Amino acid sequence: MSLAGLFPIDKWNFKTQSILNNLPENESAGLLPYMQEQRYGKGEIIFREGTRASGIYFIKKGKVKKYQVDQAGKEQIIYVANTGELIGYHAILAEEPYPDSAATLEESFIAFIPKENFLNVLENSTELPRRLLKTLSHEFTVLTNSISVFAHRSVRERLAISLIVLREKFKAETPEGKDIFINLSRSDLANIVGTGHENIVRFLSEFKAAGIITTHGRKICVKDIRQLVKISGYGNV
C-alpha cells in the first residue's frame, strides 16, 4: 500500500533526485574518473564531526547514519542516508568542519570524490549547483520537520514515525512482495528516536502485543502500517 495522503514521507527524506545521476556529460566527466569506490564494514566511521572535509561520498550501496555526539556522550542520529545518496557536501560548501559524523549501518560500498574535483565541477557546472540548491532547500524542510517532532511529540509517537520512515528505507532493497525487515540495533533505533534503548524495547513490545509489528531477532517487520500512522499522529488529521 502507498503512504501517499496518509503520511508525509517526503518530509522525512533528503533525496528527491540523485544529485550526480544524469549530469551533462561534460560535467560528470570531471567527477567519474576521480571516484574511488571502497567497501565499508558494518559500523565503520566514514567521517567525524568537527574534522576538516577532504571530499564528498557517494553511497553506491548501503546505509549510513549521520549523527552527532553531545558533551554527555549521547549520540543523536540526524538522518539515515540510503543507497544513491550523497553525503559530506555540507562541510565543503559551508567551508566549515563536518557538522556531523557518518558511519555505516550495514556493509556499504561508497565512492569518495576529492574536494578539489567536486569544487572544480561545481564552478563550471550550471546543473550541479541547481541540484544542490534544490536538495539543500528540501533538507531544510526535513530538518525543520524533525525539530517540530522532537520538540512536541512523545517517544511513542516518534518511534511510530521512525518505523514508518525506516520501513521505506529498507523497502528499496526488498524484493517485491516479500516482507520488509527493518534491521537495526535497538541502540541505533533509540538514537534515531532520541531516547534510551530501554524505552524502545518497551514500546516495541507494546506494538508487538497489539499486532502492529513482528520481530525476528532484532529485525522488525511492520504488519499494520495504518495503525502505526495513527499512532504517529499523522493519520487522523
Added chain:
Amino acid sequence: MSLAGLFPIDKWNFKTQSILNNLPENESAGLLPYMQEQRYGKGEIIFREGTRASGIYFIKKGKVKKYQVDQAGKEQIIYVANTGELIGYHAILAEEPYPDSAATLEESFIAFIPKENFLNVLENSTELPRRLLKTLSHEFTVLTNSISVFAHRSVRERLAISLIVLREKFKAETPEGKDIFINLSRSDLANIVGTGHENIVRFLSEFKAAGIITTHGRKICVKDIRQLVKISGYGNV
C-alpha cells in the same frame, strides 16, 4: 564579554554574511529595483506554511519568527531571523510550498522580491548561488544542532541556551554599554524552547532568584551569562 570559546553561538545563527549585500553591481541591478519595502506590525504573518511561494523577503529592520504549527495546534519556532537576513528562499529553491510560516516578533520593515526576479538573477549570477549554497549548508549545521539539543537536553538547559542566543540577537539593536533586553512574550519563548509557558515562567523565576537574570515587565536582562553558559551544558566541557 565575548562568547567565543565558551558557547558555540555560530551553531545557532543562519547568517554568516548577508546574502544580498555587496553583490556585483550587474547582479544586484536585477534585484534592487524590484524590492518593495513594507511595514509589518508586531505579530503580522508574512507567509504561511504549505502555501505557494511568490517571492523572497529581506528583513531591512526587525525580527521574524519562522515556525511550524503541528496537528495539535502547537507552534514550534524553528528560528528567529534578525535584521539583514533573507527569508522565504527555501520554498522557491526546493520548488515546494513554504516549509514553515513566518511572522514578525516586533514592528519590522521588510522588502519583498518577486520570485521571477530572484530566479532571474540566480540564473545569471555566479556569486549568488555560491552564497546561497554556503548559507544553506551552514543552516544544516544549525538545524542539526537544534535536533540534538531538542532530543537530549532538558527544558532548563534549552531555556538557558535560548536566552544566550536571543541575547545576541537583541544585542544588535542595543547601544554599546547599555543593558540588553530580550523582549518576547512568554509564549514565544516557550515556543522557541519547545515547552509550555508555565515551565518557562518557572525556570525564569529560578534564574531570577539565582541572580542570573532580571526582569522588567516581560523584558529579560541577562546579568550572569557565564552562569547561563554553565547551565546550558556548554560551559564545563
Added chain:
DNA sequence: TAAGAATTGTGATTTTTTTCAATTTTAAAA
C-alpha cells in the same frame, strides 16, 4: 476610566520519561 481580554505567574496533580539494576537472549570468538 472601567470592563474585558490577554498575558503572566503559581500550585498541585498526572503523565511521561529517564535512570538504575538485573536477567535473558543473542552474537562472536576461542
Added chain:
DNA sequence: TTTTAAAATTGAAAAAAATCACAATTCTTA
C-alpha cells in the same frame, strides 16, 4: 562447542515535564 562479550529485555524507582485550575497582572479599547 564452549566461553565470553554484547545486545535485548523487564521491572521498579526517581526525575522531569505536561497538564489543569486558577490568581494576579498588564494591556486594550469601549
